[in-house]
Amino acid sequence: MAEREKLGNFTSSDAPKYEDILQCMRCGFCLPTCPTFSLTGRERSSPRGRVALARAVAEGKLEFNQAMKEEAFFCLDCRACTTACPSGVQAGSLMEICRAQVSQQQPLPKWQAGFRDFVLKKMLPNPDLLETSMLPARLYQQLGIQWLVRHSKLLKLGPKWIDKAEGMMPELHQPLRQQLPELSPAKGEKRGTVAFFLGCVMTLMYAEVSRQTVKVLNHQGFDVITPKAQKCCGAPHMTEGDRDTTRQLAKHNLDLFMDLEVDAIVTDCAGCGAALKEYEELLAEREDHQRLEVFHSKIKDISEFLAETGLRTEGLKAINKVVTYHEPCHLCHAQGISKQPRDLIKAIPGVEFREMKEANWCCGSAATFSLKFTEASQKILDRKLNNVAETEADVLITSNPGCHLQLAWGLREADMTQPVQHLSELLGEATPD
Ligand code: SF4
Ligand code: SF4
Incomplete structure (x- = not known):
C-alpha cells in the first residue's frame, strides 16, 4: 500500500482525509444533535468545533495538542451529527481516526501502554483467552463475593468508575460460543441459511440473549451457522485508536465468513454490525473491492434481516x-x-x-x-x-x-x-x- 502524503501536523499513517475535513461548511445544523455540545455549550466539544480543530491540525496551524486529544476521546462517536449534517460530514469517524493519531503522537506511559496492548492485541483477538479471563468474574458472582461487596458498599469509597463498572456487571453465564453448535437447524419450512456473528460482549455477558437470537432465526426458517473461529469485530480497537489490530481482525473475519455459503451474516450487536459494515472502508486499500462489497451487503442486524425477509407471525x-x-x-x-x-x-x-x-x-x-x-x-x-x-x-x-x-x-x-x-x-x- 502506498504511503499517503503527510497532512499538516498529522502523521502520515492513519491520518484523516483532507477532503473529508473540508466538507464542513460550518452551518451548525449538527449542534442541537450533539450530546457533548448540549452538556458543555462549548464550540470545541461540538461536531463543527471538532472538525475545525482537525482542519487546523491538517493545515499546520495547530499542533496535535491536548485539546485535540481531549476532544477525540470526549466525542461519544454517537454519529448523531452525521445524521443531521447536510454535507455528510462524519465528525465521529474523524475523531476515531484522531484517536489513532493520539497513540502515535502522544504515547502513553510504558506500563499503561503495556496493559493497553495486552488487552487490545493479545486478549481481545484471542477468544479462548478472553473466555478464560471471565472465569474469576463468574466465580466472584457464584461464590457470593459480589453480594458481600455490593452490600458492604465498600466500592463507594473508591473512584466512581470502579463502583460503576462493578455495578454494571450482568449475571454471567458460560460463554455462548462454547455451547452453540456449528449448525442450528431451521424449524418448519426452510427459508435459507445465515451465518451468525457472535460479538465478544454478547457471548460473554449476554449469552442468553444471543441464544434467543438463534432460536428466533431457527423458528423463522433459517439454518444458523456459528463459526467457532470468529474473532472480535475490532470495534474496541477502533474506539481506542488501534487501527492496525482492527485491520488484522477485519481480514480474519472477512476470510472466514466469505468462505461460507450463506444468504446473510447476521448479528444482534449494533456495535459489531456497524464495525463489520465499516470493513469495506477500512480495508479498501488492501482488499479486492468487489469482495468487500459482497461482504458488506451480507452484514445484517437481526432487525434489518427479519424486516427484509418478513417476520412469520x-x-x-x-x-x-x-x-x-x-x-x-x-x-x-x-x-x-x-x-x-x-x-x-x-x-x-x-x-x-x-x-x-x-x-x-x-x-x-x-x-x-x-x-x-x-x-x-x-x-x-x-x-x-x-x-x-x-x-x-x-x-x-x-x-x-x-x-x-x-x-x-x-x-x-x-x-x-x-x-x-x-x-x-x-x-x-x-x-x-
Ligand atoms: S458538521 Fe455538517 S452540520 Fe455540522 S457545521 Fe459542519 S456541515 Fe454543518
Ligand atoms: S459523534 Fe461526537 S461530535 Fe458527533 S454528535 Fe456524537 S458526540 Fe457530538
Whole structure:
C-alpha cells in the first residue's frame, strides 16, 4: 500500500482525509444533535468545533495538542451529527481516526501502554483467552463475593468508575460460543441459511440473549451457522485508536465468513454490525473491492434481516406488555436502521408500543466513555431515563450490549422497575420452543 502524503501536523499513517475535513461548511445544523455540545455549550466539544480543530491540525496551524486529544476521546462517536449534517460530514469517524493519531503522537506511559496492548492485541483477538479471563468474574458472582461487596458498599469509597463498572456487571453465564453448535437447524419450512456473528460482549455477558437470537432465526426458517473461529469485530480497537489490530481482525473475519455459503451474516450487536459494515472502508486499500462489497451487503442486524425477509407471525405467543424502545446510536445513526425494530415490536401480538421522546439520543454508554467520563455519562443517562419514565412502559427494549449495560444499571440506580430487554429476547419470548 502506498504511503499517503503527510497532512499538516498529522502523521502520515492513519491520518484523516483532507477532503473529508473540508466538507464542513460550518452551518451548525449538527449542534442541537450533539450530546457533548448540549452538556458543555462549548464550540470545541461540538461536531463543527471538532472538525475545525482537525482542519487546523491538517493545515499546520495547530499542533496535535491536548485539546485535540481531549476532544477525540470526549466525542461519544454517537454519529448523531452525521445524521443531521447536510454535507455528510462524519465528525465521529474523524475523531476515531484522531484517536489513532493520539497513540502515535502522544504515547502513553510504558506500563499503561503495556496493559493497553495486552488487552487490545493479545486478549481481545484471542477468544479462548478472553473466555478464560471471565472465569474469576463468574466465580466472584457464584461464590457470593459480589453480594458481600455490593452490600458492604465498600466500592463507594473508591473512584466512581470502579463502583460503576462493578455495578454494571450482568449475571454471567458460560460463554455462548462454547455451547452453540456449528449448525442450528431451521424449524418448519426452510427459508435459507445465515451465518451468525457472535460479538465478544454478547457471548460473554449476554449469552442468553444471543441464544434467543438463534432460536428466533431457527423458528423463522433459517439454518444458523456459528463459526467457532470468529474473532472480535475490532470495534474496541477502533474506539481506542488501534487501527492496525482492527485491520488484522477485519481480514480474519472477512476470510472466514466469505468462505461460507450463506444468504446473510447476521448479528444482534449494533456495535459489531456497524464495525463489520465499516470493513469495506477500512480495508479498501488492501482488499479486492468487489469482495468487500459482497461482504458488506451480507452484514445484517437481526432487525434489518427479519424486516427484509418478513417476520412469520403465525404461532407467535401474545405478550401483553407496554413496550418502549431506545435506539442504539450504532444502529440508527451508523447503520440507518430505525424503522425495522419498531415494526418488529409492533408485529408481536399483544404488545402496545409507546414511543419515547428522543429515542435516538445517546444513552451515555459509548464504549469506555461511561467509565472515563462518569459525570458527563450520568447527565446524558438521566435525560434518557426521564424520557423512559414518561412513557410508563413495562419494558425498555434496545439492541446493543453497551446500551443494555448502561440502561440496566441506570434504571436500577434510579429505583425504576422496568427491565431492559434486547429485541431478540422479546421476540424469543413470543416464539414457541
Ligand atoms: S458538521 Fe455538517 S452540520 Fe455540522 S457545521 Fe459542519 S456541515 Fe454543518
Ligand atoms: S459523534 Fe456524537 S458526540 Fe461526537 S461530535 Fe458527533 S454528535 Fe457530538
